Amino acid sequence: MTTPSRLPDPYGQGGGANLADILERVLDKGIVIAGDIRINLLDIELLTIKLRLIVASVDKAKEMGIDWWEDDPALSSRARHNELARENAELRERLAQLEPARPQREEAP
Template identity: 60%
Template sequence: MPASTLPNTPAPRPGSPLKTATSASSLADILERVLDKGIVIAGDVTISVGQVELLSIRIRLLISSVDKAREIGINWWESDPHLSSRAQELVQTNQQLLARIDSLERRLAESQVPEPKPSLAEPERFAQD
């Protein structure tokens, strides 16, 4: 029903601003609500010529506070080496450990003496029960 036909609702005057649910809210209130609850924006863009799809882009955007993101299980920034100094430290430690393992494996391979293969002239002896 249009607003002018609702009972006890005055018709809007021409040129007057529309009242919305957020008109009384400040930008800070809206931002606080979005960060507290989170918001997801999703969209797909497809470019086609005739029946041939040339480009397909899937866009997923999540806006939330860090606490809310952790609560829902998103914490990729903690392990991204470009964003976390601790992650960079772990990458360096991992590289050092891999180099050490490689060095130990080479030493082990050098220290092992290959077992002599049985010659054809000497038959293999099997233990009999």
């Protein structure tokens, strides 16, 4: 025989399911939290910090046009590969420009 929980419903046995439902809704729909912090001294703006926080699933973020992590070499192996390929092409181009300018040495017999 199980004893009923004394905790209110959000914290009782149904709380896990409720939390999962809320998390699923937030990730599916997305949520935006925005705020600004301004520090003024005698009507002179010294500092402004704009904070924007978006919580959404990857699919929802892509649907909204947010995909910055795909181009960040620290987060994406594809972006890292693209960056290395671009850098390699630049180095090859620079080498090709330097090669014709270098005098050719005559080889000793």
